Amino acid sequence: MARIIGGLSASHVPSIGGAIARGEQQTPYWKxxxxxxxxxxxxxxxxxxxxxxxxxxxxxxxxxxxxxxxxAVGAAHRYDNADEGWGIPVLPSFEGDAALSWHLIESLVADEFDVTMCQEMLVDHAFTLPIKLMYPRAGAHWPIRTIPVTINSVQHPLPTAARCWKLGQAIGRALESYPKDMKIIVLGTGGLSHQLDGTRAGFINKEFDLLCLDKIVGDPEALTRYTNRQIVELAGSQGVELMTWIAMRGALQGRVSKVASTYHVPISNTGGAVMLLRNDQTPARHAAE
Amino acid sequence: MDDLYGIPGTPVFGGAQAAKGYALNKMCFDFNDAANRAAFLKDEEGWISRYGLTDAQKAAIRARNVLQLIEAGGNVYYLAKFAGIFGLNVQDIGAQQTGMSIEAFKAHLAAQGK
Incomplete structure (x- = not known):
């Protein structure tokens, strides 16, 4: 059976791509x-x-x-990155797993998540940079297959935090019912607090970010009680990317252990955060195996 | 500006803004393509005339004014591609919108980490 072995969340600001291209990883700003x-x-x-x-x-x-x-869920054999307009390098294409994509889609729709199915999908920096950060020395071929899942954060109304949590749970159920042996990691990328637009541009809320980093480990459902208005107020208009962290956490069904966590202000206009969680086996899963 | 949530200084891009800004955002979305960015730089007026922008949107594009572009229905993710033509990043557009110098805006970002 497929197993979800962990979850990784990370900020994905485009300037990470610029920092990598210029070899600035060990400068004081980025280290x-x-x-x-x-x-x-x-x-x-x-x-x-x-x-x-x-x-x-x-x-x-x-x-x-x-x-x-x-x-939206990708169902392609390959996902390409492309020019986004601001000059960060285009990264090599990513291998998909169409068979698992269709299993995921069928399971999600049966679970009442009526997702958009995409057999062609360009993946942007929010997808590519976290993979690059995971495998900085990868060349033309990434050492991992991928399936993209997008959450709309552009045009309101956006899905609620509670809905994204349930989406994550449904993704978790779908993956763990896949009969093929494989180890899966679930990523949620973005955040944490930031705002790019309006006269409040540059807003960062360290206190709220630290609260999120704490709750995402041991009490994620606390985060699902925020309304979208509250999240925009507390985390800034682009802080709604917190939804991806909440969905990632929803997919981890058992107890989790924190393997690594970092928070640092600022990277670009955001509170830069990284968290790796190990998905510990639940008693129910032990019994089932 | 879209007052969906009524949070000061915080645009929320909902349906009304998405409808109002459709042509402007479409032009900016097309700036994903390097050929379109080059065509804009070569003949700005000719290029923007293809998209059916309103007078307010055209004026905001000519002025390179982010707050005006947002007021005219622009979404910051698409506008960032317009800013990219001029090599402007999110600190540059943050400084412009808040009326700070770039250095003051960066200091403001860093101060929130203290």
Missing amino acids: LFFDAFIPVHDWLAREKPDLAIVIYNDHGLNFFLDKMPTF
């Missing part, structure tokens, strides 16, 4: 953020996940306002 991945690299080398479900938000590379899905 804390990049060094947060050292224990992540150790864990990945040990655990060797086969596939990553990447829950993220598209920033106007793949989806436009003509058709804006609330939730």
Whole structure:
């Protein structure tokens, strides 16, 4: 059976791509953020996940306002990155797993999550940079297969935190019912607090970010009680990317243990955060095995 | 500006803004393509005339004014591609919107980590 071995959340600001391209990982501005991945690299080398479900938000590379899905799932054999307009390098293509994608889609729709199915999907920095951070030395071929899952964060109304939590739970149920042996890591990328637009641009809420980092481990349902208005007020208009963290956490069904966590203000306009969670086996799963 | 949530200084891009800004955002979405960015730089007026922008949207594009672009229905994710043509990043557009210098805006970001 497929097993979800862990969850990783990380900020995905485009300037990470610029910092990598210029080799600035060890400069004072970036060192804390990049060094947060050292224990992540150790864990990945040990655990060797086969596939990553990447829950993220598209920033106007793949989806436009003509058709804006609330939730979309990739069902392609390959996902390409592309020019996003601001000059960060385009990364090599990512191998998909279409068979698992269709299983995931069938399970989600049966579970009343009526997702948009995408056989072509360009993946933007929110998808590519966390994978690059996980595997900084990868060349033309990534050592992991991927399936993208997007949550609309562009055009309100956005799904609620509670809905994203339930989506994550449904993703978890779908993956763990897949009969093929494989190890899966679930990513939620974005955040934490930031606001790019309006006269409150530059808003960062360290106190709220630290609360989220605490709750996401041991009491994630506390975060699902915020309304979207509250999240925008507390985390800024783009802080709604917290939804991806909540969905990631929903997919981890058992108790979790924190393997690594970092928080540092600022990277670009945001509170830069990284967290790796190990998905511990539940008693129910032990019994079932 | 869209007052969906009524949070001061915080635009919320809902249906009304998405409808109002459709042409502007479409033009900016198309700036994902390097050929379109080059075409804009070569003949700005000719390029924007293809998209059916309102006078307010055209004026905001000419002025490179982010708050005006948002007021005219622009969404910051698409506008960022317009800003990218001029090599402007999110600190540059943050400084412009808040009326700070770039250095003051960066200091403001860092101060919130204390």
